[in-house]
Amino acid sequence: MKALIAAFALLAPTTQPAAAPPCIHPAEVEHAIKFAMPVVFEGLAEHCQASLPASAYLLTGGADLSKRLAAERTAHWEGMRAAFVRIAGAEKAGMFSADTVSSMARDLIRAEGAKDLTAENCSTLDRALALLAPLPPENLAGLVTLAMEQGLTPPVPSSGKGDSKKAKAAPPPILCPAAAPAPSSAP
Numbered sequence: 001m002k003a004l005i006a007a008f009a010l011l012a013p014t015t016q017p018a019a020a021p022p023c024i025h026p027a028e029v030e031h032a033i034k035f036a037m038p039v040v041f042e043g044l045a046e047h048c049q050a051s052l053p054a055s056a057y058l059l060t061g062g063a064d065l066s067k068r069l070a071a072e073r074t075a076h077w078e079g080m081r082a083a084f085v086r087i088a089g090a091e092k093a094g095m096f097s098a099d100t101v102s103s104m105a106r107d108l109i110r111a112e113g114a115k116d117l118t119a120e121n122c123s124t125l126d127r128a129l130a131l132l133a134p135l136p137p138e139n140l141a142g143l144v145t146l147a148m149e150q151g152l153t154p155p156v157p158s159s160g161k162g163d164s165k166k167a168k169a170a171p172p173p174i175l176c177p178a179a180a181p182a183p184s185s186a187p
Contacts, residue, residue, distance in 0.1 A: 023176035024083045026145050031079020033141040038070035039106045040113045041129065047114040048122030057130035058122075065133050072137055080105060149175055 024032070045058040052059055077098070084101055085093040096104070117125075132140055
């Protein structure tokens with residue numbers, strides 16, 4: 001879920017050791033995904049409305065899927081908050097109330113989710129969501145987490161000249177490696 005990662009990247013501290021980028025544990029990712037899914041699906045439907053036929057799943061059944069997932073959103077808030085704290089850092093995260101973080105996360109995720117969409121993406125996403133909609137939220141989040149585990153790798157430091165700005169920028173957040181200690185308390 002590129003939107004979730006991009007939203008967290010916007011919150012990441014700008015100064016941190018290159019050897020230890022912030023990372024999110026798979027359990028936190030699943031909670032964050034379950035928290036964010038209704039917002040993402042609503043944003044997709046809104047953004048893709050003009051490029052999809054009236055019979056498209058996003059425009060017909062997508063609202064019901066969003067409502068079903070939104071009903072469980074609060075149960076996943078603590079996992080979402082834990083991911084936010086891990087990426088933003090405790091000091092920065094402590095500056096915001098839970099309502100502010102929740103609202104900010106929804107807004108960032110919604111904005112990032114629609115950023116690179118094209119008419120072709122909308123058709124593909126519509127078809128994928130129609131196929132995945134019958135799954136329980138746990139399976140949806142699990143599939144997204146699995147895809148992230150398979151597709152995200154730590155950034156490789158650049159050795160080229162003229163890349164000094166890139167080398168100093170905070171790397172994007174990634175899933176914690178399997179060897180990283182899991183969070184001490186389950187959300």
